[in-house]
Amino acid sequence: MDELMSTKRKIAYAHHLPGWKYEGGNREALKASRRVAPDEYEEEMVGNLFCPGCYTNVERTPKEKDIFTNRRDPFYRHLRRWQHIACVLRAKKPEGKRYDSWEEAKRAIDHEHLTIITEFLQARPEVELTPGADYDETPVEDVDGPLSEVPIGRHHGESFQLPSKITTVAGICRSFDVNKSKYFFLPGAQHAVQLAYLLTNVTELTPDILDTEQSPKLYYGRIKRSWNAGNHSTNTRMTRLECDPAIVDFTVKLQDGFCRDKSINDDSTGRIVMFYGVITTNGSGLAVDKLAWGEIALVPKKYNELLMPG
Structure with missing residues (x-):
């Protein structure tokens, strides 16, 4: 799937900062600059728009007309010259790296x-x-x-x-x-x-994910709500993540005491959690459970914008 076809990893906005450069530019200044959605784009912004996930130049497609002739919404895409810079918002998956010796x-x-x-x-x-x-x-x-x-x-x-x-x-x-x-x-x-x-945003998952054989993968998602389903640390903590509405809900189900040691608690709303596991069911929704100590962590807040800008 390339960026023309992506609906999940689209760049929701670009930073607009005239004169800023990827190489040597102050990234804090870029983060504080104006955020421009694709439908707010103006033609004089060409060359001065940057991805919030990797800070490289992006361009709007189409560059001039407000909408495509087939009525698709305009969108941002990375420039080819920056394809060697990894970005979770770049939809196209690269081939695996191989070594000569x-x-x-x-x-x-x-x-x-x-x-x-x-x-x-x-x-x-x-x-x-x-x-x-x-x-x-x-x-x-x-x-x-x-x-x-x-x-x-x-x-x-x-x-x-x-x-x-x-x-x-x-x-x-x-x-x-x-x-x-x-x-x-x-x-x-x-x-x-x-x-x-290697990373998959939980919002990219669809209900048919369980139709194919599952293998552990790296996932991440933003916490909507987290609560202890009982009264003790041995009870299950239910941590709901943002997901596609078609899934109904997505829940991280782990012992409350385990989550406490991972700093996942009632106040974790808005934090991003990353985990390595297999997707299962939880009632009419999806879930992940039975994770080992090293298979889940909160992402440091300072990296939120790299993973889930906005």
Whole structure:
């Protein structure tokens, strides 16, 4: 699916700041600039419109007429010259990254351009976490995993034995602005893919998702409401996320005490949560449950605009 066909990952608005440049521009100044929806566009804005998710130049289609001849609404799209910059608002999925040799892949790992994930941490580590703090302020929970055989060679699916990590979604959320362009090889994958394109917004899900075989994936969504369905920390906390109306509702169902340790509580409305799991049902809606310690985390607030601008 390309950006012409995307209805879920559309760019709702662009920042308008004449003279601003992606390379060297003050991003805080850009974030504070005027937000222009596609139907508010004026022709003199050409060249000075920027994506709220990756800060690169965008252009409106069509550039001049208010609407398409077939009455489709106008929209923003990224410029081709920035296609190497990862962005969750870019609808087109890139092909997986492959490497010519073991040496090239190992060099990518050493330079922190590639991470091989063996698994996500299953149990809480023996570290002292800071209650209520964002995950970029807590101790790193990553541990070294075993050498893993991964099929990322360029020639005939060639595999390399490479160092791996046992990590957490919290570790992925930490420094998300850097990590979104980094390549990750997830458990059971066939390719290393940039993080921005491994992520699926819960609002993109449709009711027919359960018609195909499920495998764990990285998802994220904005919290609408969260509450303890009982009276004790052992009861289930129901955390509702924004979703397509056709789904009815989407719920993260986990023990309240577990959620408390993840800083998910009654006051989490508006926060973005990221998780690695399989979608299930919850009454007439969808849900995710039975997540391990390392498979869910709140995204630090400072990265909200990169994932879900607006």
